Amino acid sequence: MAFQPMTAESVSAQTSDLVSKTAFRVCADPANAPMSSEDGSGYENKLADLIASKLELPVEYTWFPMATGFIRQTLRANKCDVVMGYAQGHELVLNTNHYMVSAYTLVTRKDSDLAGVETFSDPALQGKTLGIIAGSPPATHMVRNGLLAGARAYNLVVDRRVESPAVDMLRDMEAGEIDAAVLWGPIAGPLVKESYPDFQVTPMLKEEFPPRLFFRITMGVRMGEKVWERKLNSLIRRNQQEINALLEEAGVPLMNDMGTAPLEAVN
Known part of the structure; x- marks a missing residue:
């Protein structure tokens, strides 16, 4: 054949x-x-x-x-x-x-002086403790703006059956242990809508330098x-x-x- x-x-x-x-x-x-x-x-x-x-x-x-x-x-x-x-x-x-299409976001309290912040270069973030998923793209922007040294890191790769970094981060924010949370929008938005009516989710869309956040x-x-x-x-x-x-x-x-x-x- x-x-x-x-x-x-x-x-x-x-x-x-x-x-x-x-x-x-x-x-x-x-x-x-x-x-x-x-x-x-x-x-x-x-x-x-x-x-x-x-x-x-x-x-x-x-x-x-x-x-x-x-x-x-x-x-x-x-x-x-x-x-x-x-x-x-x-x-x-x-x-x-x-x-x-979605983007990384900054989760803050609605009555916080950080509410509405759209860039990591915003002076309002200086001296604040931000929660960040280790190794995620926003970490590069935080390093560039001197924000990572005072941040609290949460694990990137986990078995969600036993650990939930995003949920832990929002709980820590509610307890006042961190000032804001840097989270992927499709995770942050639904969690905040369901459980945190006093929180605000702001997409970080104004960054001029890489890496992109959308x-x-x-x-x-x-x-x-x-x-x-x-x-x-x-x-x-x-x-x-x-x-x-x-x-x-x-x-x-x-x-x-x-x-x-x-x-x-x-x-």
């Missing part, structure tokens, strides 16, 4: 056969609130429900902690077909088009799954308003595509 070279189309067709036709199979962390939770309360759970309803399929989860080995043990092992939230450009997955969030699929990626891209495009409404209801601060202003400011 003559040799038949593998084209991009044939590879896509082959790999897309791995995608379940009977369920919307989601890879997720069982204890990653407010994003995903085994009880279905996370906003990524609700997003999965929305996409599954458009596909007219039930949702089926493969649960695994969002830590080292997550993609290898779930998506690459063909136990599931999509990760609901993944930063654009990550090399471990094939990214769909983004369905939201990110485009996509769904992640297996490398080579171009047919599946295009199908999800179409669903995202046709249902963007519903997706935005779901995220806004959860309290996620949404930005425009360039990360320069809140989404509502440009609609």
